[in-house]
Amino acid sequence: MMSAGALPSRYSFPASEPESDTHTVSPREVTDKTRTHGDVLTAISDGMVALLKEFYGRGPTRTKSYYADDLVVCVLRGGFSRVEETLLEGGRGPAVIQQRMEFQELMRERFETVIEHATGRCVIGFMSGNQQHPDMMCEVFILAPSDLVDGDEIAAAAPVAGDRRASD
Numbered sequence: 001m002m003s004a005g006a007l008p009s010r011y012s013f014p015a016s017e018p019e020s021d022t023h024t025v026s027p028r029e030v031t032d033k034t035r036t037h038g039d040v041l042t043a044i045s046d047g048m049v050a051l052l053k054e055f056y057g058r059g060p061t062r063t064k065s066y067y068a069d070d071l072v073v074c075v076l077r078g079g080f081s082r083v084e085e086t087l088l089e090g091g092r093g094p095a096v097i098q099q100r101m102e103f104q105e106l107m108r109e110r111f112e113t114v115i116e117h118a119t120g121r122c123v124i125g126f127m128s129g130n131q132q133h134p135d136m137m138c139e140v141f142i143l144a145p146s147d148l149v150d151g152d153e154i155a156a157a158a159p160v161a162g163d164r165r166a167s168d
Contacts, residue, residue, distance in 0.1 A: 040118050041065045047114035048074050048139065051107065056081050060137070070146035072115050076137045088132060097130050100137065104128040115141045124154055 035043075044065040053059030061078030080088065084096045104111070105128070112123040125142030144154055 037067070040067055043118035044072060044074055044115060047118060048076065048111065051110055051114065052076070052079060055103075055107065067119065070143045070148065072119065072141040072143065074139045074141075076139075077135060079137075080135060093132050097132065100130045101128065104130075104137075104139070111139060112141070115143075119143060124149060 044067065045063040048065075049059045049063055056079060058081065059079050060076035063074060063076045065075075066073040080096070084099075087093070087096050108126055112126060115123050121143040123141050124144045124146065125140075127140040129138045129140075130136070142148065145151070
């Protein structure tokens with residue numbers, strides 16, 4: 001298990017060199033600068049919007065994220081593509097919702113990476129939902145450690161070699 005401030009092992013960032021010799025940042029200064037709760041929420045919202053914009057061509061118009069204990073919830077509004085809007089206007093709402101559900105499951109790993117990077121904790125559960133009126137999309141993540149899931153359950157559900165978490 002990982003501490004709340006640690007990043008999953010798959011994240012590595014190159015060491016940067018100072019741009020000038022006027023002030024050198026010591027490693028202690030970097031590690032002492034912790035992210036606020038607001039910073040984490042902003043990283044979650046911004047990361048989710050960026051992913052959806054990249055893959056849909058347009059992103060949600062509003063988002064709000066929540067993070068408490070072992071739970072992250074991101075609610076997104078707007079962002080239906082023109083094709084989806086046309087289908088909705090033509091009475092094909094269920095097809096739009098089904099397509100979005102398929103898309104969200106396909107994007108699971110990318111969504112989890114955003115959450116893990118923002119929180120520094122491993123995602124052990126992901127659930128997703130959509131509705132049309134008002135248009136909302138909700139992404140729910142459960143983080144380890146969680147008193148809802150025993151450690152041996154997490155280990156037993158660990159992905160097989162070759163999966164993205166196999167190196168964690």
